[in-house]
Amino acid sequence: MPREDLFKFFKDRTYDAYEHALKNKIVQSNMPKHMAIIMDGNRRFANMLNISIHEGHLRGKDKLEEVLNWCLEFDIKILTIYALSSENLKRNVNELNDLMILFKENFYKLAEDERVHKHGIKLMVIGNISALPEDVQKAINYALEKTKNYSNYLYNIAISYGGRQEIVEAIKKIAISVKEGKLSIDEITENTVKNFLYTSNLPDPDIILRTSGEERISNFLLWQMAYSELYFIDVYWPEFSKLDFMRAIYEYQKRQRRFGQ
Numbered sequence: 001m002p003r004e005d006l007f008k009f010f011k012d013r014t015y016d017a018y019e020h021a022l023k024n025k026i027v028q029s030n031m032p033k034h035m036a037i038i039m040d041g042n043r044r045f046a047n048m049l050n051i052s053i054h055e056g057h058l059r060g061k062d063k064l065e066e067v068l069n070w071c072l073e074f075d076i077k078i079l080t081i082y083a084l085s086s087e088n089l090k091r092n093v094n095e096l097n098d099l100m101i102l103f104k105e106n107f108y109k110l111a112e113d114e115r116v117h118k119h120g121i122k123l124m125v126i127g128n129i130s131a132l133p134e135d136v137q138k139a140i141n142y143a144l145e146k147t148k149n150y151s152n153y154l155y156n157i158a159i160s161y162g163g164r165q166e167i168v169e170a171i172k173k174i175a176i177s178v179k180e181g182k183l184s185i186d187e188i189t190e191n192t193v194k195n196f197l198y199t200s201n202l203p204d205p206d207i208i209l210r211t212s213g214e215e216r217i218s219n220f221l222l223w224q225m226a227y228s229e230l231y232f233i234d235v236y237w238p239e240f241s242k243l244d245f246m247r248a249i250y251e252y253q254k255r256q257r258r259f260g261q
Helices: 003-026 042-049 053-073 093-112 114-119 134-147 163-179 190-195 242-254
Strands: 034-038 078-085 121-126 153-161 207-210 229-232
Touching (some): 042 053, 053 078, 053 114, 093 114, 153 163, 207 242
Parallel strands (some): 034 078
């Protein structure tokens, strides 16, 4: 066997052994119930490989397919992913058009996905959906309708989403309730605000993970992240591996969550 092939053989065996050992370790401890992911780095990944931005987004979409499988494997009940921010809608028109086609295709694909129906995955979408093209809205509504009766897992997609926008909308709804006499000012609590958010029926994320090396939240789940564990990793989203995924869980398990106490 050539030296290069021999080196690769032992490297792969070592990697597989480490991955197996880490998996055995994390399944014996507390698994996060709700993982949120800021999928960052598709465009920089594309530039690094000298491929088109569209191809970068396609690779990112394929990675998301893998991550959904990993969440099922480790029984993580809720996955929330940041697919498109409200600020992203200001991007280049051609890139946005490609993204909208990708979204439309994949919402229809999700609606018919064998995994979704086998595991009882309910799809939820948060954000200003009315800002999206009508054909994308139609695809979203189709997928929501096809999965509305499931409850084993929740796949939550933030699209045309902004955390500040979400809080402002909640404030407006609360103000209307006060004006109409349905709610008094003294009755407004943290729980009141939560009930007016897009995620009113969800527990807050246990862990928020961001790829690409950037260490910021970028207007994502600003209210919900108050006591979430934050994990940043210096790989672009399409490069994110199962080992990276398990390391994030392991790091979460090592932390002592005090919730401000």
